Amino acid sequence: LLGPPGIGKTHLAIGLGVKAAQAGCSVLFDTANNWITRLAAAHQAGHLDxxxxxxxxxxxxxxxxxxxxxxxxxxxxLFFQLVASRYEQGSILVTSNLPFGRWGETFSDDVVAAAMIDRLVHHAEVLTLTGDSYRTRARRDLLAKDRPNRD
Incomplete structure (x- = not known):
C-alpha cells in the first residue's frame, strides 16, 4: 500500500490483518522501525536465523x-534479509509513504532497495492510494464551519 500520509494505509493494513486472522491465518504487525529493532537485537544476540x-x-x-x-x-x-526470507514462503503487506523509486533514499542503497522491491512485487498487488489526509481534512472541515459565510 503506497500513498501520502493520512489516507488510511495503516488502517487498511490493520483491517486486512484482522480479516486474515479471522480466516485462520497467523499475522504479525509492526512498524518498519520496530521490525528493524527486533532483527537487530536478534542479530546482536547471534540468533538472527x-x-x-x-x-x-x-x-x-x-x-x-x-x-x-x-x-x-x-x-x-536486516530488512532485506526479512523480505528475502519470506520470498515465496509467506505473505508480506507493506505500507509506505514513498513510491518505489524513492526507496533507495530510505535504505541508503539503490541496489538493496531494488532487490527488495523485486521480491515484494513479484507476486503482489500494489495499491497506490491518493487523496487528502483524513486528519487534515477533518481539521479543514472544522475550520470551514467556523468561518463566516462571506456571500
Missing part, C-alpha cells in the same frame, strides 16, 4: 511505515 525462522511461521507479516525513517546500511541489510 532463529528469529527469521520464527517469523516465517506466520502466514502474513505487516510492515507499516516504510520510508518514514531512513535506515543505515546495517538496518537496510
Amino acid at each position: 532463529t528469529e527469521l525462522k520464527k517469523i516465517r511461521r506466520y502466514k502474513l507479516i505487516i510492515i507499516d511505515e516504510v520510508g518514514y525513517i531512513p535506515f543505515d546500511q546495517d538496518a537496510a541489510n
Whole structure:
C-alpha cells in the first residue's frame, strides 16, 4: 500500500490483518522501525536465523511505515534479509509513504532497495492510494464551519 500520509494505509493494513486472522491465518504487525529493532537485537544476540525462522511461521507479516525513517546500511541489510526470507514462503503487506523509486533514499542503497522491491512485487498487488489526509481534512472541515459565510 503506497500513498501520502493520512489516507488510511495503516488502517487498511490493520483491517486486512484482522480479516486474515479471522480466516485462520497467523499475522504479525509492526512498524518498519520496530521490525528493524527486533532483527537487530536478534542479530546482536547471534540468533538472527532463529528469529527469521520464527517469523516465517506466520502466514502474513505487516510492515507499516516504510520510508518514514531512513535506515543505515546495517538496518537496510536486516530488512532485506526479512523480505528475502519470506520470498515465496509467506505473505508480506507493506505500507509506505514513498513510491518505489524513492526507496533507495530510505535504505541508503539503490541496489538493496531494488532487490527488495523485486521480491515484494513479484507476486503482489500494489495499491497506490491518493487523496487528502483524513486528519487534515477533518481539521479543514472544522475550520470551514467556523468561518463566516462571506456571500
